[in-house]
Amino acid sequence: MRRIAIINQKGGSGKTTTVVNVGAAIAEAGYKVLLIDLDPQAHTTIHLGFEPFKLEKSIYDVLVNEVPIDEIIMETHQKNLFLIPAKIELASAEIEMVNTIGREIVLRESLKKSKNSYQYIFIDCPPSLGLLTLNALTTASEVIIPIQAEFFALEGLTKLVQTIQLVAERINPATHISGVLITMYDKRKNICKEVAEKVRKHFGKKVFKTKIRENVKLAEAPSFGQTIFEFASNSHGSEDYKKLAKEIINGGRNEKKRTWKRST
């Protein structure tokens, strides 16, 4: 099982778009996939066609009210793709959890008790490095950082990398950055090329070969409650996210190979 948190404390970097579409592509490839919406804005939930205010329970109840996670997991309209939804009430969870013992690991512990198993879990994070993101980091075995190809893209990355390292040292040694993804890329813009180059210089081989191109269909699909594959299957967005899904699946194989080599 791979547990992948998609994190960047900058809003609008492509986290939700990536979680939904890469999750859908991997589910389409035949793997069982769970998406966890850990953002009070509930964009992943909405993107998949649900209306958060109509939901009875959400991830909030798992974190604050100790409701078993299996009671919250929902099927989506796509085969193999499951969702733990969010609602706006999640916004107060960080404050309400202040006195919870082990508040950084509530999500991890509740997943451990689940009777369901998934080959891939993707966690969509809020645009901050607070307690919700910390719960994602202690649960994850990998982190993917999406970076929008724009001028301020690299600001804040040092803080993010330090936070991941701290969690790895203190709570969850398994967690590490497994991929960095350039999103909203437009090859006609010099700034995009410059940012992509800087990111590659900094993160080296961790940067995915696939870049997600700027594509208006990706921005339109959420308002129809559809993934890019349902909404515009012939678009650049569809092509790019399928390519990325393959890279993530193959990357996992390479990681296993490397571990095997190390231990022999």
Ligand SMILES: Nc1ncnc2c1ncn2[C@@H]1O[C@H](COP(=O)(O)OP(=O)(O)O)[C@@H](O)[C@H]1O
């Ligand atoms: N490759 C892309 N091309 C065009 N628009 C995109 C692309 N990726 C995301 N968007 C749009 O940009 C906005 C921010 O993306 P989103 O995935 O919601 O970021 P985050 O979850 O990091 O805040 C959304 O309106 C989304 O639809």
Ligand SMILES: [Mg+2]
């Ligand atoms: Mg989002």
